Amino acid sequence: MMRLAVKMLMGDRLKYLGLLLGTAFAAMMIAQQGSIFAGLSAQTGTFIREIGDVDLWVMDPQVRFSEDAIALPETAAQRIRGVEGVEWAAPLYKGFLRCQLPDGTRTSLILVGLDDSTLVGGPTVMTNGTLLDLRRDPGILIDERDTNSKLALKHAGNRPIQVGDRLSIHDNDAQIVGTYRGSPSFFWDPVVYTTYSRALRFAPKDRNLMSFVLVKCKSPADIPAVKHRIESSTPYIARTGPEFEAVTREYILKSTGILINFGLAVGLGFIIGLIVTGQTFFNFTLDNLRYFAALKAMGVSAATLVRMVLVQVLSVTWIGFGLGMGVAALMGIYITRTDLAFLMRWEVVAFTGIAMLVVGVTAALVSLTKVLRLEPGIVFKG
Amino acid sequence: MTRSAADVTRGRPVAVRCRSVTKTYGSGQSAVRALRGIDIDVHTGELLMLVGPSGCGKTTLISVIAGVLDRDGGECTVLGEDFNKMRSDAKTAFRGRNVGFVFQAFNLIPTLTIAENVSVPLLINGHKRNAAVEQAKSMLSQVGLGTRVNDYPNRLSGGQQQRVAIARALVHKPKLLVCDEPTSALDHVTGQKVMELLRDVASSNDLSLVVVTHDQRIFEFADRIAEMDDGHIEQISGGLGHKVAEHPSESALT
Ligand SMILES: Nc1ncnc2c1ncn2[C@@H]1O[C@H](COP(=O)(O)OP(=O)(O)OP(=O)(O)O)[C@@H](O)[C@H]1O
Ligand SMILES: [Mg+2]
Numbered sequence: 150m151m152r153l154a155v156k157m158l159m160g161d162r163l164k165y166l167g168l169l170l171g172t173a174f175a176a177m178m179i180a181q182q183g184s185i186f187a188g189l190s191a192q193t194g195t196f197i198r199e200i201g202d203v204d205l206w207v208m209d210p211q212v213r214f215s216e217d218a219i220a221l222p223e224t225a226a227q228r229i230r231g232v233e234g235v236e237w238a239a240p241l242y243k244g245f246l247r248c249q250l251p252d253g254t255r256t257s258l259i260l261v262g263l264d265d266s267t268l269v270g271g272p273t274v275m276t277n278g279t280l281l282d283l284r285r286d287p288g289i290l291i292d293e294r295d296t297n298s299k300l301a302l303k304h305a306g307n308r309p310i311q312v313g314d315r316l317s318i319h320d321n322d323a324q325i326v327g328t329y330r331g332s333p334s335f336f337w338d339p340v341v342y343t344t345y346s347r348a349l350r351f352a353p354k355d356r357n358l359m360s361f362v363l364v365k366c367k368s369p370a371d372i373p374a375v376k377h378r379i380e381s382s383t384p385y386i387a388r389t390g391p392e393f394e395a396v397t398r399e400y401i402l403k404s405t406g407i408l409i410n411f412g413l414a415v416g417l418g419f420i421i422g423l424i425v426t427g428q429t430f431f432n433f434t435l436d437n438l439r440y441f442a443a444l445k446a447m448g449v450s451a452a453t454l455v456r457m458v459l460v461q462v463l464s465v466t467w468i469g470f471g472l473g474m475g476v477a478a479l480m481g482i483y484i485t486r487t488d489l490a491f492l493m494r495w496e497v498v499a500f501t502g503i504a505m506l507v508v509g510v511t512a513a514l515v516s517l518t519k520v521l522r523l524e525p526g527i528v529f530k531g
Numbered sequence: 532m533t534r535s536a537a538d539v540t541r542g543r544p545v546a547v548r549c550r551s552v553t554k555t556y557g558s559g560q561s562a563v564r565a566l567r568g569i570d571i572d573v574h575t576g577e578l579l580m581l582v583g584p585s586g587c588g589k590t591t592l593i594s595v596i597a598g599v600l601d602r603d604g605g606e607c608t609v610l611g612e613d614f615n616k617m618r619s620d621a622k623t624a625f626r627g628r629n630v631g632f633v634f635q636a637f638n639l640i641p642t643l644t645i646a647e648n649v650s651v652p653l654l655i656n657g658h659k660r661n662a663a664v665e666q667a668k669s670m671l672s673q674v675g676l677g678t679r680v681n682d683y684p685n686r687l688s689g690g691q692q693q694r695v696a697i698a699r700a701l702v703h704k705p706k707l708l709v710c711d712e713p714t715s716a717l718d719h720v721t722g723q724k725v726m727e728l729l730r731d732v733a734s735s736n737d738l739s740l741v742v743v744t745h746d747q748r749i750f751e752f753a754d755r756i757a758e759m760d761d762g763h764i765e766q767i768s769g770g771l772g773h774k775v776a777e778h779p780s781e782s783a784l785t
Contacts, residue, residue, distance in 0.1 A: 150654055153643060160642020443638040446599050448627020448655045450620055528599055529590050529634060529711045 150449065154457035155464055157437065164433070168465045169472065171429035172509070175422035176473025176501055177480075182418030183497040184481055186411055188490030193401045194394035195334035196259075200241075200270040200363065204372050205387040207238070207362040207379060212386075214397040216259070216336055218243045218360035221385065226362045228383055234375040236365045239264035242348040243360040245338065248318045252305035258339045260318065262348025270363055271342060277312050278327025283344055288326035289318075290342040296328065299339045321351045333490065335401060419504070426505050427512035430462055434516040441520045446528045451521050458517055462509040470502050540755065543574035546707060546739040547596050551605035554591055565591040567762035568605065573707075578730060578740040578752060580770065583759035589743040592759070593709045596741060597630050598622050610706055627655045631700030633710035633729075637692045639684040645695045646671060646680040652703040670702040671695070674728060690721030694728060701732055710742045714749055726752040 159165050196215050197206070207229055209219035229238040242262030249255050263271050263283070271280045276293045283290060291300060297309035310316075315324045323343070331340060343351070349358050364387065366375045372389065379387040388396065402408035434441070441454055449457075477493065484491040554566040565588045573579050573596070581589045594600035595607060598614045607613065610629055614622055631652070639648045649667035654660065668680045674694040676687075684692055693713060700708055710729070714722030726749045729740060742753070750756060753770030 152660065153640075153647065153651070153654070156647070157640060157642050439636070439638055440640045443632065443634065444651070444655075445623070446597070446626065446632050447652055448623055448625075448630075450623050528632075529594070 150453055150457060151460050154460045157440070157457075158433075158461045158464060164436075165465075168429055168433060169469045171425050172466055172469025172505065173472035173476065175425040175429075176470045176505060177477045178418045178425075178473075179422040179501045179504070180474055180477040180493065180497055181480060182415045183501065184477065184491050184493040185484075185489075186415045187494045187497055188485075188492035189335065189407065189411065190398050190402065191492045192333055192335040192490045193398045195332050196336065196340065197390050197394050197397065199272065199331060199340075200390075201273055202365070203270065203363045203390060204366045204369070205364040205376055205379070205389060206393050207364055207383075207385050207387045208360075210384070210386045214400040215393065216243075216245075217400075221359040221362065223359060225359055225383075225385065229362045229364060229379060229385075232375065232378050232382060234367055234371040234378065236367045237267070237269070238365075239267055239269040239363045240345055240359045241270055241361040241363050242345055242352070242358055244348075244352055244358075246319045246351060248316055248323075250300065250302055250310060250316050251314050252302040252308075254303045256299065256339075258318070258341045259336065260348055260351060261340060261342050262345040263342060264363075265344045265346050268344070269365075272329035272331065274330040276328045276330050280327075282326040283342065285324075285326055287321070287323045287347060288343065289323045289347075290327045290329050291325055292331040292339055292341075293328040294331060294333075295339040299337075318351045319353060323347075323351065333485075335490070422501075423504060423508045426466075427508045429512075430465075430509045431512040431516045433461070434458060434513045438516065438520060441517060442528045445520055454517065454520065455514065458513045459510060462506070462513050466502075466506055466509050470505060474498060474501075540572070540574045540577060543576055545572045546575050547571075547573035547607070547609050547741075549596070549605065549607045552592075552595060552602050552607050553604040554588075554595060554600065554602050564762055566595070566602070569762075569764055571757060571764055571767070573739045573741055575706075575737050575739055576734065577754040578742060578770075580750065580753040580756045581741060581743045581759060582745070582750075582756060583765075585745075587759045588762045589759055590711055593711060593741055593743055597632065597707070597709045598626050627652065628703070629706045631703070631705040631708040633693070633696050633700050633708065633713045635712035635715055637684070637689075637696045637716075639692055639695055639699070641684055644681050644683055645676065645687070648684065648695060649699045649702050652699060652705075656703055667698070667702055670698045674698045688721070689717050690725060693717060693721075693725050697725070697728060697732070701736075701738075704736065706738060708738055708740045710740065712743055712745065714744065714746050719748060722746060722749060 207225070209221060212219055226238050226240040229235060242260070244260055245257055246260045247255065247257050263269060268280050268283060272290060282288055291310070296311065300310045302308045302310060310325065312325050312327060315322060317323065334340070352358055364375070366372050376387040379385060445454060481491040481493050549569050549571045552566055552569040553564070556563040556565055569592060581592060583589055591600065595602045596609060598609065601615055612625065617625065639645070646664050646667045649670055650663035653663035653666060658666070668677070671677055671680050674697060676691060676694055676698070679687065679691070684695065687695065713729070714725055717725060729742070730752050732738065750770060755767055756770050757767045758765045
């Protein structure tokens with residue numbers, strides 16, 4: 150009977166194609182929206198992730214997210230170094246600064262100052278020059294992806310900026326000594342690296358300019374204890390990278406309205422996708438109701454009918470789901486070539502598949518209930 | 532030429548026995564008393580026609596007889612079994628083994644070949660697919676469609692489709708065949724052919740046929756005709772069928 154169920158389904162090529170397209174569209178819709186949301190969420194943590202091999206971030210207790218640097222006193226790094234279990238502690242400067250490109254174009258950037266002696270927290274993949282080139286005054290590193298976009302020389306015919314070009318950061322002379330490969334970030338401004346002391350020189354003269362202290366513990370097992378010791382012996386708080394990412398993500402999603410606005414779009418995509426799926430299977434089963442009713446009268450058990458419908462839903466859903474995911478993934482590949490957010494997490498994929506199956510099966514079974522109750526009016530319908 | 536109803540059925544075993552059968556749809560104000568005390572027997576080997584005005588309860592009665600619908604009151608046994616005392620799966624399995632259905636709208640599954648359609652009752656009864664399709668093909672030859680076995684239903688005329696439906700209803704050798712308006716979607720000549728086919732199979736098997744119809748032109752195929760009105764059987768008369776006369780030995784068995 151299951152073979153017949155499949156033949157019932159695929160016998161009408163046009164209808165079958167319609168079912169496939171319906172489910173593929175639904176899968177694509179849900180996965181695509183979900184992935185953009187996941188991508189956007191993940192991009193709020195780009196900066197923290199790129200700093201890399203750090204056990205703890207020490208910061209002012211009032212810091213709400215990664216760009217919300219509240220200056221620590223000059224002595225902070227020194228104090229942290231004295232805490233038991235700390236292998237090293239390096240200061241990090243981070244600030245939004247205005248700058249002017251060689252052709253006069255004005256823009257802004259995120260300047261990151263790395264500990265002079267260790268350059269801890271520097272970019273890991275260099276595409277031109279090395280991290281050590283930062284030692285040359287007044288050197289800075291820029292993201293390769295920004296050379297022909299965010300930092301392109303708009304007043305010089307959009308010429309890409311390049312190594313050797315000089316720019317002025319808050320009226321201080323800086324020279325590009327290398328490029329690195331960064332990842333797209335939710336915080337849009339170009340991220341420019343230099344040394345800690347040079348960053349202090351570029352930045353407006355405030356009293357305290359240390360944004361974070363990056364900490365490496367002597368042993369990974371010590372991290373919770375060290376975190377506790379820092380928080381009890383200094384006025385600062387210490388967060389692991391993932392903790393800091395989570396705090397940042399939550400703050401951004403909530404405070405910017407992204408959670409609500411984008412959440413609505415995701416929810417809508419989800420609902421539309423599921424309605425399409427449900428409608429598709431509801432109608433298919435409804436179209437076949439008189440045949441199912443005849444089968445029931447002729448002695449096909451309710452259990453077998455339900456199994457037939459399950460086989461039909463499954464055999465459409467897995468192909469439609471695959472197609473939809475394929476299209477969503479292709480769109481994702483295209484989207485991630487730009488700086489737009491797209492992250493196809495396995496959770497999104499799995500959730501989409503399960504939700505579609507549940508809705509497809511439910512819709513088909515709902516339209517089958519009349520047959521399961523076996524009303525003779527349907528069996529003998531003219 | 533006309534015989535009494537008693538003449539026709541004398542000596543034949545009873546396949547379906549209904550006494551004071553009632554059925555009401557809905558309740559309260561909107562209740563419809565579709566069957567108001569039906570007494571009827573259907574004998575093995577006979578073709579019983581149920582006739583009567585629209586809404587008089589014909590479809591309801593064959594639904595009860597075929598085990599598709601539960602009666603409310605009275606007694607009804609089919610091949611010695613009482614559907615109201617059977618569990619739902621048992622009833623389904625009983626229908627699968629013993630009852631054949633012919634519908635007004637044929638209800639052939641359009642995406643299956645006619646051989647596959649006819650094989651369905653065999654699959655339901657647990658036959659292997661290949662054997663079932665082979666048996667279905669030989670059944671189709673018997674109804675004159677041996678050359679069309681791999682066609683799809685929509686390639687066939689209405690009369691041919693109803694012949695396929697009859698082949699499907701008979702392929703598993705049921706004891707009871709119920710047909711609701713089997714000829715009303717067909718023109719006169721085709722309807723006559725379909726009825727000839729039904730009469731022939733009925734007389735060559737130990738099969739009881741109940742045929743619901745509006746179509747006076749096919750009354751001649753009935754062994755007995757039960758006239759219904761408003762949920763009652765008004766009258767049962769001997770039809771014009773000659774089968775009983777052709778098989779005098781069966782009457783002699785009693
Ligand atoms: N599911 C139902 N719910 C409520 N009333 C029903 C239902 N099915 C049938 N009836 C009513 O029961 C009565 C008998 O219906 P039934 O279908 O048995 O008549 P019928 O003799 O087959 O009519 P027709 O010749 O038009 O097919 C009618 O009044 C009909 O409206
Ligand atoms: Mg009717």
